[in-house]
Amino acid sequence: MTKGRGVCAAGLCTVWATTALAASDHGTAPQAVEQSRTVVQEAAKPKTGAEDRTKDQPSASEENRQLESAAPQLPLPQRAMMVAMALSTAFTKLFGVRHPVALAPMGGSAGGALTAAVSRGGGLGLLGSGNGERSWLARELAVVAENTTKPWGIGFLTWQIDVDAVEHALEHRPAAVMLSFGDPSPFAERIRRAGTPLIIQVTDLEEARRAVDLGADVIVAQGSESGGHGARHGRSTLPFVPVVVDLAAPVPVLAAGGIADGRGLAAALALGAAGALIGTRFQATTEALITPSTAAAIVEGHGGDTERNSILDIARGSRWPSKYTARTLGHPFLDA
Ligand SMILES: Cc1cc2nc3c(=O)[nH]c(=O)nc-3n(C[C@H](O)[C@H](O)[C@H](O)COP(=O)(O)O)c2cc1C
Secondary structure, three states, rough: OOOOOOOOOOOOOOOOOOOOOOOOHHHHHHHHHHHHHHHHHHHHOOOHHHHHOOOOOHHHHHHHHHHHHHHOOOOHHHHHHHHHHHHOHHHHHHHOOOOOEEOOOOOOOOOHHHHHHHHHHHOOEEEEEEEEOHHHHHHHHHHHHOOOOOOOOEEEEEHHHOOHHHHHHHOOOOEEEEEOOOOHHHHHHHHHHHHHHOEEOOOHHHHHHHHOOOOOOOEEOOOOOOOEEHHHHHHHOHHHHHHHHHHOOOOOOOEEOOOOOOHHHHHHHHOOHHHHHEEEEHOEEEOOOOOOOHHHHHOOOOHHHHEEOHHHHHOOOOOOOEEEEEEEEOOOHHHH
16 A cells, blocks of 8 residues: 555545455445345354355355245245344344444544445444534435435534534434544433433543443444544453443443454454444445545555554644544655
8 A cells, every 4th residue: 555545635634544445345335234244144153063164155145045944934024034133232223223333423424425325224324423514414414314214323523512513413303413532421411302312432431431421322432443533542442342341231332443344243242242333444435425545545555554643633733632543544744
């Protein structure tokens, strides 16, 4: 990968990314959701020696046929349900979605098309509203409404918004409001009073305890592998998620950070999470609001090409709290 590919013209934007994505992974958001679901179902099925499928592994559709033939006495809709219900979790039940996958509300990148595509694909799309800017929201909410009737939500950067932004979002009757990075206390009660499920993303145990105290319906445990911003002194997804799961129980927890396919989702479920919130993988889809050169940089990049810092925030004059740094693809600006 060439450092700096996909940067904005001003020279201060870069690609906020984490995991390496093979070129063949690039595709649409529903394909990404389906890819996760299929691999997890394979991982979740009990295996015996006779079923060891290192060679000649059947395709997902062959596996579904095998599952169906195992229950020939059931009518087709029920057999189909057996397959679909294999990944039912507290998260899928809460939102009535098919798959335990949520789109990270990536500011600017997770627009209406991507949000609707993930929801149509059976996950929970979350619009990346960032600071709640009205004209952006109006445009992208219209795209969501045109493209899905499935549940979707809106995510905000907590440190950038006021109560008006939340009030405005609630008028559009989202299935969830997600708050990340900063103190959610001023907004939690208003969201809960509207009867809207509240999702809070946390980066350390203090934030996790506060989210529980505020009555979050879902907590996202963000590990330090995450793309975009995260805790300067965060812990990796693998050790962080189970600690938050134990602390928050019975509140469902989604794992976030470095999850890009079904193997990652299977790991999240094994850690006790009720699903995964995925950012970078969905950013590299055709529905994301990014330029083709940025998409190419993400797909061609490798995890080792990323670094965590505040330099770009300082250079942009951004007021991001210093507690949170950003993981980005390398950039010549950072080498100076
Ligand atoms: C480009 C980008 C922008 C992001 N912007 C936001 C944001 O505005 N609000 C938010 O809650 N999280 C944001 N995140 C962080 C995600 O919520 C999530 O924690 C992260 O994407 C998970 O890690 P992954 O990218 O490895 O899947 C962003 C992530 C990326 C990659």
